[in-house]
Amino acid sequence: MKLLAMDSALDGCSVAVLDGPRLLAHRRREEARGQAEALMPLVQAAMTEAGLGFTALDALAVTIGPGTFTGIRIALAAARGMAVALRLPLAGVSTLEALAAGIPQELAEANLRVAAIDARRGEVYVQGFDAGLRPLDAAALLPLDAAASRLPAGPVLLAGSGAPRLLALLGSGRARLAPGDGRIDARQVACRALARPLPPAGTAPEPLYLRAPDAKLPGTA
Amino acid sequence: MIVLGIETSCDETACALVDANRQVLAEALLSQIDEHRPYLGVVPEIAARAHISHLDGLVRACMRQAGLDFDAIDAVAATAGPGLIGGVIVGLLTAKGIALATGKPLVAVNHLEGHALSPRLSHGLPFPYLLLLVSGGHCQLLVVEDVGRYRRLGTTIDDAVGEAFDKTAKLLGLGYPGGPAVERAAGTGRPGRFDLPRPMLGRPGADFSFSGLKTAVRQALAGLPAPSEQDRRDLAAAFQEAVADVLADRAANAIAIFRARHPGGRHLVLAGGVAANMRLRERLAEVARAGGLELIAPPPALCTDNAAMIAWAGLEHLRLGRRDGLDAPARARWPLDPTAPPAAFAGVKA
Numbered sequence: 001m002k003l004l005a006m007d008s009a010l011d012g013c014s015v016a017v018l019d020g021p022r023l024l025a026h027r028r029r030e031e032a033r034g035q036a037e038a039l040m041p042l043v044q045a046a047m048t049e050a051g052l053g054f055t056a057l058d059a060l061a062v063t064i065g066p067g068t069f070t071g072i073r074i075a076l077a078a079a080r081g082m083a084v085a086l087r088l089p090l091a092g093v094s095t096l097e098a099l100a101a102g103i104p105q106e107l108a109e110a111n112l113r114v115a116a117i118d119a120r121r122g123e124v125y126v127q128g129f130d131a132g133l134r135p136l137d138a139a140a141l142l143p144l145d146a147a148a149s150r151l152p153a154g155p156v157l158l159a160g161s162g163a164p165r166l167l168a169l170l171g172s173g174r175a176r177l178a179p180g181d182g183r184i185d186a187r188q189v190a191c192r193a194l195a196r197p198l199p200p201a202g203t204a205p206e207p208l209y210l211r212a213p214d215a216k217l218p219g220t221a
Numbered sequence: 222m223i224v225l226g227i228e229t230s231c232d233e234t235a236c237a238l239v240d241a242n243r244q245v246l247a248e249a250l251l252s253q254i255d256e257h258r259p260y261l262g263v264v265p266e267i268a269a270r271a272h273i274s275h276l277d278g279l280v281r282a283c284m285r286q287a288g289l290d291f292d293a294i295d296a297v298a299a300t301a302g303p304g305l306i307g308g309v310i311v312g313l314l315t316a317k318g319i320a321l322a323t324g325k326p327l328v329a330v331n332h333l334e335g336h337a338l339s340p341r342l343s344h345g346l347p348f349p350y351l352l353l354l355v356s357g358g359h360c361q362l363l364v365v366e367d368v369g370r371y372r373r374l375g376t377t378i379d380d381a382v383g384e385a386f387d388k389t390a391k392l393l394g395l396g397y398p399g400g401p402a403v404e405r406a407a408g409t410g411r412p413g414r415f416d417l418p419r420p421m422l423g424r425p426g427a428d429f430s431f432s433g434l435k436t437a438v439r440q441a442l443a444g445l446p447a448p449s450e451q452d453r454r455d456l457a458a459a460f461q462e463a464v465a466d467v468l469a470d471r472a473a474n475a476i477a478i479f480r481a482r483h484p485g486g487r488h489l490v491l492a493g494g495v496a497a498n499m500r501l502r503e504r505l506a507e508v509a510r511a512g513g514l515e516l517i518a519p520p521p522a523l524c525t526d527n528a529a530m531i532a533w534a535g536l537e538h539l540r541l542g543r544r545d546g547l548d549a550p551a552r553a554r555w556p557l558d559p560t561a562p563p564a565a566f567a568g569v570k571a
Contacts, residue, residue: 036313037548038548040314040317041547044547054323069307073307073310073314076273077312077314078314078315078317080273080276080277080315081277081315081317081318082319082321082322083277084277084280084281084319085291085319085323086323202281204277204278207270207273207274209270213266213270215264217259217260218260218261218391
């Protein structure tokens with residue numbers, strides 16, 4: 001099973017090419033700006049390094065959000081275009097699941113995992129997962145205090161850009177920060193896509209925004 | 222030579238296949254008018270969300286309609302600007318994905334150039350010609366000298382003409398989109414009843430201004446204690462006549478400049494969504510005739526935003542050996558004539 005995974009939903013972008021569990025190539029770029037320009041050259045470089053033509057791929061995977069609205073759409077538009085051209089299945093993976101999957105398994109064994117992404121305006125995108133990465137609740141956009149009070153009982157490992165602010169509310173008795181830089185990596189996106197059945201080719205995942213567009217109806221304040 | 226074109230710079234999601242014999246092999250277009258209507262204007266984030274949900278399906282539909290496989294196409298062309306950046310990114314990245322996956326060249330197309338070259342797709346028009354581009358985001362007079370060579374003679378210094386129609390429709394409560402609504406109301410209105418200004422009229426050059434006209438409509442409306450349906454129709458007609466006078470006056474100046482520079486040039490092209498207005502067409506045909514030119518207006522489906530013109534512009538560039546890298550940027554602003562002085566509101570869709 002040869003799979004190409006992409007992400008550009010938060011600050012930066014990354015690409016991974018896997019053959020089953022084996023990583024063939026990986027690219028990552030940290031800058032938040034210029035993702036629309038940087039992503040496809042990274043994909044091209046990773047495929048070249050992997051020694052694969054696009055027709056050798058069996059599936060594609062991409063993050064669907066939550067994240068920055070434009071960032072979500074950069075990799076998702078590219079992936080949906082590739083899926084149509086190659087007639088391949090395209091798996092959508094949430095950024096929260098990819099972040100939770102980035103917590104090292106040996107640490108996560110006895111802990112619940114909570115992924116939290118800073119959504120600004122005092123809110124976080126948040127979701128809890130058990131040690132087997134099964135979701136404990138639905139991904140949600142919540143004010144920080146509501147997110148903190150929704151956390152499951154028991155020791156919690158926090159991952160993502162919203163983790164430090166949640167920890168500040170919870171205190172170190174209930175939770176601690178997972179090691180790592182809190183960024184999404186396409187490797188985790190690929191692993192999560194491979195952990196369940198692929199969707200049929202010809203279907204496409206929709207973005208997971210969790211926040212409505214900023215738009216005011218005429219006549220409203 | 223067959224090119225797949227993608228357009229997502231404003232509120233139409235569109236895809237088309239065009240060949241070098243000027244045939245549109247397939248076309249799929251989804252308008253977002255219903256999504257934006259409650260806001261009486263295009264909301265950028267709503268537009269971008271609609272583009273990503275529908276574009277890949279339109280591409281698939283186009284290929285099926287033409288009975289073609291991706292092997293059969295020679296390039297993928299997409300609007301890379303100017304326009305609403307969130308939407309432009311969706312179209313450009315979809316095109317990059319298809320181009321990289323199939324090994325076909327990518328051509329990043331300037332949306333304005335799509336409009337500018339559209340009469341070569343519809344009419345096979347030779348260079349050079351004068352172009353009046355009138356749409357929701359633009360109002361420009363350009364000399365189209367060759368593929369990639371455009372000289373701007375004038376542009377709006379405030380609102381685009383389509384924007385003026387939308388705002389006037391909003392003021393008069395005529396609905397959205399404003400262009401067809403104002404034209405419909407004006408059809409049974411008396412243009413002579415209200416005396417509206419003609420900004421820039423009689424001034425040298427070919428620049429436009431419409432914001433004062435919109436203000437004058439507001440003031441005229443405020444002067445009516447209880448505006449009736451007929452009052453609104455009369456104001457719509459007065460507004461449309463004022464716009465026609467301004468466009469005709471500016472176009473006449475541009476024609477003189479164009480004829481002096483290009484004595485062999487024979488055509489004035491009217492393109493952009495506002496070109497669908499029959500009254501404006503009539504007036505510009507008169508001006509063209511008086512100036513010794515023939516007015517050419519591509520069919521309405523090629524005047525409003527569409528992907529066939531993007532595919533065609535991509536094809537014209539591809540024929541000249543031009544293609545773009547996978548790092549081609551999406552641009553909110555992208556003037557067609559880099560030598561023209563920057564105009565604050567030219568080349569911007571908002």
